Amino acid sequence: MVAEQLAAEFGIAGKLDFATAGKGLVKAVVSLDGMTGEVVLQGAQVTRWDPAGKRPVIFMSPNSVFAPGTAIRGGVPLIFPWFGPHRTAKEAPQHGFARTAPWRLTGVEQGAGGLALTFALAFDDISSPFWPEPYRAAYTVTFGRALSMSLSVQNRAKQPVVFEEALHTYFAVSDIAKVGVSGLAGRTYIDKTDGMRRKTQQEPLVILAKETDSLYLDTPSSRAIEDPDWGRRIVIDSSGAASTVVWNPWAEKGAAMRDLGDPAWRGMICVENGNAADNEVRLAADSEHTMSAQISVDAIG
Numbered sequence: 001m002v003a004e005q006l007a008a009e010f011g012i013a014g015k016l017d018f019a020t021a022g023k024g025l026v027k028a029v030v031s032l033d034g035m036t037g038e039v040v041l042q043g044a045q046v047t048r049w050d051p052a053g054k055r056p057v058i059f060m061s062p063n064s065v066f067a068p069g070t071a072i073r074g075g076v077p078l079i080f081p082w083f084g085p086h087r088t089a090k091e092a093p094q095h096g097f098a099r100t101a102p103w104r105l106t107g108v109e110q111g112a113g114g115l116a117l118t119f120a121l122a123f124d125d126i127s128s129p130f131w132p133e134p135y136r137a138a139y140t141v142t143f144g145r146a147l148s149m150s151l152s153v154q155n156r157a158k159q160p161v162v163f164e165e166a167l168h169t170y171f172a173v174s175d176i177a178k179v180g181v182s183g184l185a186g187r188t189y190i191d192k193t194d195g196m197r198r199k200t201q202q203e204p205l206v207i208l209a210k211e212t213d214s215l216y217l218d219t220p221s222s223r224a225i226e227d228p229d230w231g232r233r234i235v236i237d238s239s240g241a242a243s244t245v246v247w248n249p250w251a252e253k254g255a256a257m258r259d260l261g262d263p264a265w266r267g268m269i270c271v272e273n274g275n276a277a278d279n280e281v282r283l284a285a286d287s288e289h290t291m292s293a294q295i296s297v298d299a300i301g
């Protein structure tokens with residue numbers, strides 16, 4: 001649907017509007033008490049959350065490409081039904097098919113938590129030879145004082161299905177070398193930069209000093225990004241999401257990525273919540289799984 005049609009069906013004067021984004025994409029724009037949020041319908045991808053009177057929390061690459069079928073570098077790509085490379089099919093797209101799929105906006109609701117937009121995607125909209133399961137997914141994004149995201153996946157098959165998923169959130173930071181991620185101490189992680197070796201997080205804060213691509217397993221429900229230079233702590237509370245991925249490509253790879261580049265790579269960190277690797281979801285026939293994350297910001301002295 002084009003922006004005008006969506007505005008006619010769902011628009012709320014002064015609070016919810018629709019606009020084109022880049023070449024041929026459409027986004028919802030939410031404005032509420034000084035807060036601005038945006039979601040691009042392709043991938044149901046949150047691309048902006050600027051809480052009232054605060055710095056942007058979500059990173060968007062200045063070099064990102066907004067075009068049909070292209071993954072957007074920044075915001076909150078929705079990863080489903082596999083994470084990273086497909087386990088058996090090299091030709092399958094990285095990170096599944098949901099992030100570039102045409103999600104449908106199905107509902108808008110105003111409540112105490114803010115303004116909620118619900119999107120749907122199902123087997124009839126998009127499927128893949130690499131994961132041909134009959135599924136139905138619903139994704140609700142609530143923009144308010146916090147940013148809340150909740151993905152529910154229904155298995156419509158007569159047998160169990162297995163999938164991976166993630167809210168691949170890019171956070172804006174003062175300087176990647178000066179921030180730390182708390183809440184992961186003592187956890188096992190798969191180091192994708194070191195031959196998938198399994199290691200244990202010893203230090204209380206994950207501090208990045210080189211390319212980092214770590215998939216933490218069985219993580220607690222609360223993690224935070226400590227950013228003293230910007231005087232803030234970004235808190236990520238989740239449920240139904242057992243894995244946490246910490247990623248930054250660092251100087252060489254970051255500069256070589258055409259949709260990121262130098263110095264943009266320095267201003268971001270991905271702290272992703274989901275269920276991947278050992279934490280993949282096994283969903284019984286006719287049942288549903290939900291994962292949610294809530295992001296909020298605290299001032300620190």
Ligand code: BG6
Nearest residue numbers: 071084094095168192213245247
């Ligand atoms: C992370 C993966 O989640 O996403 C990394 O762990 C990957 O391995 C990164 O490089 C970015 O992926 P993409 O497909 O968006 O370039």
